[in-house]
Amino acid sequence: MIFPYRAPMSRRGIVSALFAVAAALTTVTAVNSPPASADPTALPASHFRLSEGPYNPVIARLDTLLPEASMSEVLASANRTASPCSSGAHHQMAAFCWNSGDNGTTDWYPQGITSTADAYGKGTYEGETALFVSWYYRHDNPNKGVRISFVDYSSPSTPTYRHVLLVEPYTDSAGKPNFRPVTVHAGGIFTYGYFLYVADTWGGFRAFDLRHIWRVSTGDSGRIGRQSDGTYHAFNYRYVVPQAHTFTASTTNGTARLRYSSASLDRTSTPDSVIVPEYNADGTGTRVVRFPIDYTDRKFKESSDGYTHATEAYRVDIPSMQGATAINGKFFVSASAGSGSRGSIYTFTSGSGPVKHAGAQPVGPEDLSYWGPRGQLWGLAEYPDRRSVYAMNPSGF
Numbered sequence: 001m002i003f004p005y006r007a008p009m010s011r012r013g014i015v016s017a018l019f020a021v022a023a024a025l026t027t028v029t030a031v032n033s034p035p036a037s038a039d040p041t042a043l044p045a046s047h048f049r050l051s052e053g054p055y056n057p058v059i060a061r062l063d064t065l066l067p068e069a070s071m072s073e074v075l076a077s078a079n080r081t082a083s084p085c086s087s088g089a090h091h092q093m094a095a096f097c098w099n100s101g102d103n104g105t106t107d108w109y110p111q112g113i114t115s116t117a118d119a120y121g122k123g124t125y126e127g128e129t130a131l132f133v134s135w136y137y138r139h140d141n142p143n144k145g146v147r148i149s150f151v152d153y154s155s156p157s158t159p160t161y162r163h164v165l166l167v168e169p170y171t172d173s174a175g176k177p178n179f180r181p182v183t184v185h186a187g188g189i190f191t192y193g194y195f196l197y198v199a200d201t202w203g204g205f206r207a208f209d210l211r212h213i214w215r216v217s218t219g220d221s222g223r224i225g226r227q228s229d230g231t232y233h234a235f236n237y238r239y240v241v242p243q244a245h246t247f248t249a250s251t252t253n254g255t256a257r258l259r260y261s262s263a264s265l266d267r268t269s270t271p272d273s274v275i276v277p278e279y280n281a282d283g284t285g286t287r288v289v290r291f292p293i294d295y296t297d298r299k300f301k302e303s304s305d306g307y308t309h310a311t312e313a314y315r316v317d318i319p320s321m322q323g324a325t326a327i328n329g330k331f332f333v334s335a336s337a338g339s340g341s342r343g344s345i346y347t348f349t350s351g352s353g354p355v356k357h358a359g360a361q362p363v364g365p366e367d368l369s370y371w372g373p374r375g376q377l378w379g380l381a382e383y384p385d386r387r388s389v390y391a392m393n394p395s396g397f
Contacts, residue, residue, distance in 0.1 A: 038317070039348075039351060039352055039353065040288075040314035040315065040316045040348050040350065040351075040353065040354065041314060041315040041316075042312075042313070042314060042350070043255075043287065043313040043314060043315055044253070044255070044313070045289070045290070045309065045310040045311050045312050045313040046252075046309040046310065047251050047252045047253050047255040047310075047313075048249075048251055048255065048258055048289050048291075048309070048310035048313055049249070049250055049251065049252065049307040049308060049309050049310070050204050050205065050247040050248065050249055050250075050291060050300050050307065050308040051204075051247065051248045051250065051306070051307055051308075052245060052246075052247055052299060052300065052302065052308070053245055053246040053247070053248065054245075055244055055245060056168075056169050056242065056243060056244050056245070058169035058170060058171055058177050058178075058179075058242075059169055059209065059212055059242050059244060061169075061177035062169055062177045062179070062212075062214065062242065063212060065177065065232070066214035066215065066216065066232060067214065067215045068212060068213060068214060068215075069213045069214070069215050069239055070126060070213070071125055071126045071128050071130070071150075071210065071213070072126060072127070072128055073213075074150050074162060074164060074213060074239055075128055075130060075150055075152040075160075075162070076152075077162055077238070078150070078152055078160035078161050078162045079162055080098075080099050080102065080160065080161050080162065080163075081099060081158065081159070081160050081161075082096040082097060082098055082099065082151070082158075082159040082160070082161060082389075083096060083097055083099075083158075084096055084097075084156070084157060085097040085388055087362050087381065087388035087389075087390035088342075088362045088388075089360065089361050089362060089379065089388075089390045089392050090345075090357070090359075090360040090361070090392065090396060090397075091360075091392045091393040091394075091395075091396030091397070092390055092391065092392060092393075093374075093376050093391040093392060093393050094156055094376065094390065094391040095388055095389065095390035095391065096156075096159050096388070096389055096390075097387065097388050097389075098387055098389075102149075102387070103384070103385060103387050104384050104385050105384065106138065106384050107137060107138055107139060108135040108136070108137055108138070108147065109135060109136055109138060109382050110133050110134070110135050110149075110366065110380055110381075110382050110387060110389075111133075111134050111135065111136055111185065111186050111187045111188070111262075111366050111367060111382065112133065112134035112186050112187060112188045112189035112198070112199070112262065112263075112323075112366070112367040113131065113132070113133050113134075113189065113366070113367045113368070113369045113378050113379065113380050113389065114131070114132050114189045114190045114191050114196075114264075114265070114369050115130065115131045115132065115153075115191070115369060115371050115378065116128060116129055116130050116131075116191065117267075117371045117372055117373055117374070118190045118191045118192060118265045118267070118369065119191035119192060119193060119194075119210075120193070121267055121372065121373075122373070123371070123372075123373040123374075125191070125210075128152070128154070129152075129153050129154045130150060130151055130152055130153055130154075131149075131151040131153050131159075131378070131389070132148050132149065132150060132151065132189065132191065132196065133148065133149040133151065133380060133389065134146055134147075134148055134149075134186035134188075134189045134198065135147050135148075135149065135163070135186070136184070136185050136186050137181075137183075142181070142222075142224065142235075143181060143183045144165070144181055144224075144235050145165070145166060145167075145181030145182045145183045145184070146165075146166045146181070146182050146183075146184060146186045146198065147163045147164060147165050147166070147237065148163070148164050148165075148166060148189075148196070148241065149161045149162070149163055149164075150162050150163075150164055151389075162238075162239070163237060164213070164237060164238075164239040164240065164241055165181070165234045165235060165237040165239070165240045165241075166181075166182045166186075166198070166208055166240070166241055166243065167179035167180065167181060167182065167224075167225075167234065167240045167241070167242055167243065168180050168181075168182050168242070168243045169242050169243065172225075172226065176226055177226070178225045178226045179224075179225050179226075179232070179234075179240065179242065180224060180225055181224060181235075182198070182206065182243060184198065184199075184200045184201065184203075184206070185199075185201050186198050186199065187199050187201065187260075187261050187262045187263075187279075187322070187323075187366070187367065188260075188261070188262030188263035188264060188276075188323060188367045189263065189367070190263055190264055190265040190274065190369065191210070191265075192265060192272075192293060192298050193295075193298030194209060194210045194211045194298065195207045195208065195209060195210065195244070195245075195298050195299070196208040196209075196210055196241065197263065197274075199260045199261065199262055199263040199276070200246075200260060201259060201260055201261065202249070202257065202259065202260070203246070203248060203249060203260070204246065204247045204248045204249030204260060205246070205247040205249075205260070205263070205300075206243050206245070206246055206247075207243070207244050207245040207246075207247065207299070208241045208242060208243050208244060209241070209242060209244040210241060212241070212242055212244075213239055213240070213241055214232075214239065214240050214241075214242070215238060215239060216231075216232045216233055216234045216237070216238065216239070216240055217231045217232060217233050218233070218236050218237070218238050219236065220233055220236060221235050221236040222235070223235065223236075245299070247299075247300055247308070250307075256285075258276065258278060258287065258289060259278045259279060259280075260276055260278075261276075261277055261278055261279035261321065261322070262276070262277050262279075262321070262322060262323040262324065262334075262366075262367050262368075263275065263276050263367075264323065264324060264325035264326075264367065264368055264369050264370070265293070265325075265369070265370075266290070266325060266326045266327070266370070267370075267372050268326070268327050268328045268329075268370075268372070269290075269326065269329075271292055271293070271294070271295065271301065272292075272293050272295055273290050273291060273292050273293060273311065273326075274290065274291045274292075274293050274300070275288065275289075275290055275324050275325050275326050275331070276288070276289045276290075276291065276324075277318075277321040277322075277323065277324035277333060278321060279320065279321050279322065280319065280320075280321075281319060281320055282319050283316075283317045283318050283319030283320070283321075284317060285315060285317065286315070286316055286317055286318055286319070286321055287313060287314060287315050287316065288313070288314050288316055288321075288324055288331060288333070289310045289312070289313045289314075290310060290311050290312040290313070290326070291308055291309075291310050291311070292308065292311055312350070314348075314350070316333075316346075316348065316354055318333055318335055318346050318354055319335060320335050320336045320337065321333055321334070321335055322334045322335060322336050322343075322365055322366045322367065323365070323366055323367035323368040323379065324368060325368045325369060325370050325377070327370055327377075327394055329349060329350070330347060330348075330349055331346075331347065331348050331349065331353075332345060332346075332347055332368055332370075332377060332394060332397065333345065333346040333347070333348075333354065333368075334361065334365045334366065334367065334368045334379055335365070336364060336365055336366075337363075339363065339364065339383055340363070341363065342358075342359040342360075342361060342362060342363055343359075343360070343361035343362065343363065343364065343365035343381075344356055344357055344358050344359060344360055344361060345357040345360040345361060345392075345397050347397050357397050360392075360397070361379060361381070362381045362386065362388060362390075363381060363383060363386055364381045364382040364383040364386065364387075365379050365380070365381055365382075366379065366380050366381070366382050367379065367380065370394070371391065374391070375393070375394070375395075376391035376392070376393070376394075377391065377392045377393070377394040378390070378391050378392075379391075379392065
């Protein structure tokens with residue numbers, strides 16, 4: 001082949017060409033490198049607020065009709081056994097898997113996690129060491145609502161557990177005290193004193209009173225509440241825990257309402273506080289918000305205007321946030337990536353991050369909870385036949 005003649009390139013032309021090549025290589029490098037995460041953007045925290053509703057008066061009426069059970073009784077009556085397993089989570093410190101029926105069920109999906117270390121800083125509740133996991137029901141007609149696994153974790157090598165149904169007491173059309181299932185997603189939970197708090201996606205929080213665990217009649221998985229013969233049923237669950245309070249969410253000054261996708265307790269802050277992350281699949285505009293909580297009455301701490309106002313709020317733009325907590329000012333976020341990819345942990349502080357720890361969790365990660373006395377960051381995975389509950393070492397992130 002005959003090439004056409006080209007005059008020799010001048011020195012200036014050579015230099016220009018070298019700069020062009022360097023610029024092209026820089027562009028390629030930028031395209032192939034992961035984008036840097038922007039620092040979290042502080043938002044006006046006081047624009048996020050909660051309003052406490054009255055204590056449910058029907059609880060007192062049901063107390064006269066239904067026998068109460070202690071936490072110890074429920075744990076001692078455990079009718080299922082979990083087994084130690086490897087979750088595949090990074091920096092794993094402990095883990096267990098549900099029995100085969102609970103691991104494989106497509107009726108119930110696990111979401112939230114907390115422990116007796118949230119209830120009281122010493123780590124026990126009425127002398128018991130336990131974990132609690134929320135599951136939501138996937139069907140209707142009827143929608144069975146939310147159940148809580150009470151897991152006796154006094155012996156980590158052989159955890160035993162029992163499911164307990166959450167119920168909402170009400171007065172029915174006949175004027176009788178009754179209860180119905182609580183049909184929320186229960187994406188996050190935490191105990192604080194004798195209250196079990198459950199995130200209510202667009203509503204805020206519901207608080208359940210662990211001082212009033214009731215035994216009900218069993219034998220019929222289709223019945224709920226008061227029956228014509230005066231007995232009370234709960235879809236064949238032996239125990240129920242009643243809803244005592246609502247804490248209704250709102251915003252001010254035109255702030256977009258917050259999605260309460262999950263929740264966790266932070267005992268390392270002063271005062272104690274609650275962390276709320278917001279789910280959005282692509283992460284655009286997602287926020288993490290902190291609310292103060294009062295150890296004297298175990299409820300959200302009110303300001304002089306009668307509302308609980310958030311004390312910190314950040315826009316973080318993290319996709320698919322499923323859970324979040326904070327330890328000594330450092331935030332930890334659980335993020336999922338669908339049913340085919342491992343989940344991740346993100347970390348950030350008020351002035352830096354988020355940093356993505358890719359693949360740090362198994363497929364389908366959900367809520368997070370910090371067990372302070374043990375230095376363990378607990379999480380769980382939701383998908384059938386791939387479920388586990390696991391503790392990670394937070395210092396690894």
